[in-house]
Amino acid sequence: MNYTIVGADIAKNVMQLHWVDPETGEIINKPIKRAAFLEHFANRAPCLIGMEACGGAQHWARRLMEMGHQVKLIPAKFAKAFNIRNKNDAADARAIWIATQMPGKSVAVKTEAQQAVLALHRIRQQKIKFRTMQMNCLRGLLTEYGEVMGKSRAALDKAIPGVLERLAGRLPAMLIESLREQWNDLQDLDRQIAEIERRLQAWLKDDEACRKIAAIPGVGLLTATAAVATMGDPKAFRSGREFAAWLGLVPKQVGTGGKTVLLGISKRGDTYLRTLLVHGARSVLSHSREPGAWIEQLTQRRHRNVAIVAIANKMARTIWAVLAHGKSYEKGYVSKTA
Known part of the structure; x- marks a missing residue:
């Protein structure tokens, strides 16, 4: 079956489409509102739709495939190579349309369950980043008052009670309380990270x-x-x-x-x-x-x-x-x- 190739530049509110009419050869590049995006393809014969693998692309790919269309998710770097002029929605849609016809490995269209697992990984990485930031911030603030501790988490947990006790007589109580709250937040992040890993472990046991x-x-x-x-x-x-x-x-x-x-x-x-x-x-x-x-x-x-x-x-x-x-x-x- 010969599919009409459509390049779609997706966005929050307005989608830009680019394709060549197979009967007349007319080049069509038109914007479509987000609410009418699926309706547009529901009324068309099966197409090969190319999109950049960006935020929301997996959702649109699944919905379009349910309608009988084929979807090719293209890495953004690969599509960018075909935009040789000005950067705008029409030019991006045309570049995606060209990239869709080029040989290359596309991004896999994932199920909602697979995306949920990846979301857990991203949340875990973010919490680890927050934990590291809080440790460095706490260590840096205490350095301003002559208290230097090791880089490891174990060294921080071992030294912080004595450090706060020594500084309690020199610094305002509001600062000591805030520093203690920040230290306690590290334990909350530890529990949240462990809970995410527990959920991933449960998914691993259920997935062959x-x-x-x-x-x-x-x-x-x-x-x-x-x-x-x-x-x-x-x-x-x-x-x-x-x-x-x-x-x-x-x-x-x-x-x-x-x-x-x-x-x-x-x-x-x-x-x-x-x-x-x-x-x-x-x-x-x-x-x-x-x-x-x-x-x-x-x-x-x-x-x-x-x-x-x-x-x-x-x-x-x-x-x-x-x-x-x-x-x-x-x-x-x-x-x-x-």
Whole structure:
């Protein structure tokens, strides 16, 4: 079936659409109010709709797919490359329309359950950031009064009662109370973070895919839940190598005149999941009792950081293989195509 390709630049109130009429060849670029967006496509034949993978794109993609349309979510950096002139809604819609026709890996359309898991991850990251900010603020304020403490949370909790007791006779009571409240807020954040992790643990127990990849060395609660939710459909990737490249765990290439130079990792794709995989690989290298012959040979030939990224790459490929083929993880498994 030949689908009419439509580029949609979504926004809060006004959506901009760009397409070419298949019968007349007329180039149409028109704005549509948010309330009439779904109604417009409900009255059209099935289309291939391209959108930037930005806020709200997953919601619109699910609704449009329910109507029988195909949706391609395009990374913003990829779509931006086709906007060569002024930056406005009409030009953005045209750039998205062009990018939709270009070959490239699109962002997976996720279910509401998968998005809910990713939302929990984002909330947890935000609370960890708030906790770190409060610790640094508390430590910095006390430094102004000659009280210096270690950087760790344990050092702060050990020193703060004595510090506040010593300063109580010198500083106003309102400041001491505020400092004590800020210290108590850290414990509240600890409880909130632990509660989010408990909810993720419950989801991991109920989801078969998460349980399978959690058996992979270096893959824990956060990596397993984030990988399943971020990947969407594993069959969207042709191989584990493509999934690892999508995460940015492969060398970046620079070449000219037939000579190609490999640089550091490309760092494309989802930063959060890539970070979790690298940390998991670091734990495998540092704490594994039986790392295996491949890891031992790798660490002898390459720098430690290079070995960590190589292990993270292998972990990503293993995750894809387990999910795509529906098999359980086997430590000594050897691929038949190797």
